[in-house]
Amino acid sequence: MDVSRLLDSLNDKQRQAVAAPSTDMLVLAGAGSGKTRVLVHRMAWLMEVEGISPYGILAVTFTNKAAREMRSRVESLMHSSLQGMWIGTFHGLAHRLLRTHYQEAGLPENFQILDSDDQHRLIRRVLKALNLDEKHWSPKHIQWYINGNKDEGLRPRHMETHGDATQARMKEIYQAYQDTCDRSGLVDFAELLLRAHELWVNNPRILQHYQQRFRAVLVDEFQDTNNIQYAWLRLLACESNNMMIVGDDDQSIYGWRGANVDNIQHFLRDFDGATTIRLEQNYRSTGKILKAANAVIENNSSRLGKELWTEGSEGEPISLYAGFNELDEARFIVAQIRQWHEKGGALSDCAVLYRNNAQSRVLEEGMLHEGLAYRIYGGLRFFERQEIKDALGYLRMVNQPLDDAAFERVVNTPSRGIGERTLEQIREVAKSTEQSMWQSAFLMLREKRLSGRAAKALQGFVDLVIRLQEETPSLSLDQQADHVIKASGLFAMYQAEKGEKAQARIENLEELVTACKQFEVPEEAENMTPLSAFLAHASLEAGETQADSHQDAVQMMTMHSAKGLEFPLVVIAGVEEGMFPSQMSNEEPGRLEEERRLCYVGMTRAMEKLYITYAESRRLYGQDKFHTPSRFIREIPSDCLEEIRLRKTQVSRPVQNRFQPATSHTAFESTGFQLGQRVMHPKFGEGTVLNYEGSGEHARVQVNFADIGSKWLVLAYARLSPC
Numbered sequence: 150m151d152v153s154r155l156l157d158s159l160n161d162k163q164r165q166a167v168a169a170p171s172t173d174m175l176v177l178a179g180a181g182s183g184k185t186r187v188l189v190h191r192m193a194w195l196m197e198v199e200g201i202s203p204y205g206i207l208a209v210t211f212t213n214k215a216a217r218e219m220r221s222r223v224e225s226l227m228h229s230s231l232q233g234m235w236i237g238t239f240h241g242l243a244h245r246l247l248r249t250h251y252q253e254a255g256l257p258e259n260f261q262i263l264d265s266d267d268q269h270r271l272i273r274r275v276l277k278a279l280n281l282d283e284k285h286w287s288p289k290h291i292q293w294y295i296n297g298n299k300d301e302g303l304r305p306r307h308m309e310t311h312g313d314a315t316q317a318r319m320k321e322i323y324q325a326y327q328d329t330c331d332r333s334g335l336v337d338f339a340e341l342l343l344r345a346h347e348l349w350v351n352n353p354r355i356l357q358h359y360q361q362r363f364r365a366v367l368v369d370e371f372q373d374t375n376n377i378q379y380a381w382l383r384l385l386a387c388e389s390n391n392m393m394i395v396g397d398d399d400q401s402i403y404g405w406r407g408a409n410v411d412n413i414q415h416f417l418r419d420f421d422g423a424t425t426i427r428l429e430q431n432y433r434s435t436g437k438i439l440k441a442a443n444a445v446i447e448n449n450s451s452r453l454g455k456e457l458w459t460e461g462s463e464g465e466p467i468s469l470y471a472g473f474n475e476l477d478e479a480r481f482i483v484a485q486i487r488q489w490h491e492k493g494g495a496l497s498d499c500a501v502l503y504r505n506n507a508q509s510r511v512l513e514e515g516m517l518h519e520g521l522a523y524r525i526y527g528g529l530r531f532f533e534r535q536e537i538k539d540a541l542g543y544l545r546m547v548n549q550p551l552d553d554a555a556f557e558r559v560v561n562t563p564s565r566g567i568g569e570r571t572l573e574q575i576r577e578v579a580k581s582t583e584q585s586m587w588q589s590a591f592l593m594l595r596e597k598r599l600s601g602r603a604a605k606a607l608q609g610f611v612d613l614v615i616r617l618q619e620e621t622p623s624l625s626l627d628q629q630a631d632h633v634i635k636a637s638g639l640f641a642m643y644q645a646e647k648g649e650k651a652q653a654r655i656e657n658l659e660e661l662v663t664a665c666k667q668f669e670v671p672e673e674a675e676n677m678t679p680l681s682a683f684l685a686h687a688s689l690e691a692g693e694t695q696a697d698s699h700q701d702a703v704q705m706m707t708m709h710s711a712k713g714l715e716f717p718l719v720v721i722a723g724v725e726e727g728m729f730p731s732q733m734s735n736e737e738p739g740r741l742e743e744e745r746r747l748c749y750v751g752m753t754r755a756m757e758k759l760y761i762t763y764a765e766s767r768r769l770y771g772q773d774k775f776h777t778p779s780r781f782i783r784e785i786p787s788d789c790l791e792e793i794r795l796r797k798t799q800v801s802r803p804v805q806n807r808f809q810p811a812t813s814h815t816a817f818e819s820t821g822f823q824l825g826q827r828v829m830h831p832k833f834g835e836g837t838v839l840n841y842e843g844s845g846e847h848a849r850v851q852v853n854f855a856d857i858g859s860k861w862l863v864l865a866y867a868r869l870s871p872c
């Protein structure tokens with residue numbers, strides 16, 4: 150049997166892992182050391198050498214994309230298709246199991262999966278049925294509570310309330326929610342895992358069947374498994390004596406979602422006699438990138454400890470760029486990618502990584518402006534996000550209330566007791582009178598066609614929109630957005646929710662205010678109000694088709710979504726204190742170390758070239774923030790870092806010293822001004838150049854004046870002079 154092709158492309162340690170005799174094994178190794186590669190080769194080895202059929206292998210990984218990739222890599226090593234092999238995510242595999250054994254799992258044959266939005270809606274219905282006010286019982290918080298308990302394997306009957314009324318009520322809601330799910334044949338994500346576990350606990354014969362069937366169990370990204378996932382694996386694999394887990398404690402980044410890195414230790418405890426193999430050679434990144442990543446992660450205290458080295462070239466140092474503001478930062482990034490592309494590099498080899506989804510907007514606009522195709526990976530484009538569409542819905546109602554889509558979107562968001570029946574009636578009236586829903590609502594209220602409660606709720610919405618219409622015209626566009634987001638109750642609704650996702654929604658809403666502030670009515674929309682022009686801009690941008698997966702496009706994603714991936718060129722943007730590490734990490738113990746691991750994940754995605762950028766001032770969530778560079782930058786050894794500095798010094802103010810214009814600034818430079826420059830205006834006095842657009846006689850600059858704040862001026866008329 151020729152197995153050399155399974156081993157030839159591996160180093161000694163990797164070979165040892167791939168060709169080990171049947172045993173439990175932990176491969177603990179840093180980023181880019183070939184863990185996923187080992188896993189794939191081990192699967193091929195087990196089939197080819199150990200004679201295990203594809204039917205006898207179960208492999209788990211973190212995303213569907215990774216699962217597909219793993220399957221295709223094994224198939225190409227084996228030169229055959231792998232019918233019968235179970236390869237997927239924990240959720241996917243649990244689902245498959247429950248479909249097969251729905252009766253034993255106590256589910257109807259056609260049970261449906263509830264996604265996170267559906268689950269949220271259902272919780273709201275349950276609260277209503279229990280007569281509980283959403284203001285006090287935030288549906289998001291309850292969702293978090295239910296899922297968190299399920300992740301720990303806890304049913305309502307396991308919950309201890311210790312005589313605490315709130316706890317007792319939470320338990321009651323959990324129970325009522327679960328009863329509703331059970332009655333309707335609905336299974337949420339966390340339930341998939343919990344039920345799959347219970348299926349085995351309660352049905353030893355089924356468990357035994359799978360224990361005998363799966364002679365090998367392999368898990369990638371093990372450091373991010375949660376407790377119920379681990380318990381499930383343990384039941385399955387304890388007997389098989391052939392479990393391989395691969396992971397990296399330094400890349401554990403889902404602690405906030407219940408992942409438990411201690412599972413690595415639990416594995417060594419529970420799988421007595423398991424072999425540990427450490428891989429230390431990195432094949433992904435250049436020497437400098439690797440040295441920098443190692444140095445950063447060394448600042449964490451609780452580590453299992455490992456060091457990575459490479460035989461590859463030293464490579465270029467990491468380039469550090471200090472943007473004057475976030476727009477300048479985006480311009481710089483776009484210019485670097487353009488340069489790479491012009492030299493023949495593929496756009497899809499470039500990744501722009503950031504901490505929060507809200508950061509993508511400015512970067513997206515930079516890409517659009519320069520005509521670079523991009524793809525947001527693992528997330529929605531800014532203007533397509535739920536909360537942004539909600540806010541735009543209100544703005545659209547203010548702008549033009551006959552907009553039925555906007556009406557439908559916001560009439561009961563946040564919930565104000567307008568039920569589906571009332572809406573159905575409004576739709577019918579709208580249809581029969583050929584009017585908009587807004588007009589129909591008026592008609593129904595005037596003719597008192599609704600019950601007292603429904604009428605009151607609908608009147609509340611109508612009054613709100615009218616009030617907003619009256620209050621907003623005198624405000625600037627960003628004030629309008631801010632006012633509408635707050636007065637509509639949207640802001641409060643998301644604020645009352647718990648968890649990282651709700652926080653991200655709040656940040657996005659604040660970011661929308663910033664987008665309004667930065668918005669300039671384009672020439673072709675001069676006769677429109679700023680609000681109409683902005684709404685048109687938002688829908689056009691949302692409608693712009695995202696580059697499809699086959700098109701060459703820059704990959705943009707959060708660092709969380711970048712796990713396991715690699716790219717020749719990587720930019721990490723927004724590396725500032727308060728952004729990354731995030732503000733929250735100062736408040737919760739353990740959080741800072743998790744942020745640092747995320748930084749390690751981000752840096753180690755880069756193969757050839759890494760850029761790290763930050764902005765000295767950032768308009769964030771509607772406010773100007775002056776952040777200092779992230780501590781993670783200081784943790785990088787200076788010989789690995791090259792600061793991109795000024796090409797020419799113009800003025801001695803400190804703010805400019807760090808600024809180096811991106812290539813596309815040349816047209817602006819020819820005007821004799823620079824971003825960040827101090828200037829004097831005969832009427833407005835002294836100020837700082839914040840931004841610019843256009844060229845030649847159309848060039849306009851935005852100047853922040855000490856006395857009157859920021860103003861856009863046409864350069865040709867402004868009589869500005871340097872000071």
Ligand code: ATP
Pocket residue numbers: 158159160163178179180181182183184185186187397400431432433712713714715753
């Ligand atoms: P991460 O922790 O980021 O998931 P990993 O440890 O899973 O990383 P892989 O993705 O398996 O690492 O490998 C990183 C890169 O190194 C891949 O491009 C892989 O093909 C390559 N590689 C791994 N081992 C070798 C080897 N022995 N020879 C050549 N290239 C290798």
Ligand code: MG
Pocket residue numbers: 184185186369713
């Ligand atoms: Mg991997």
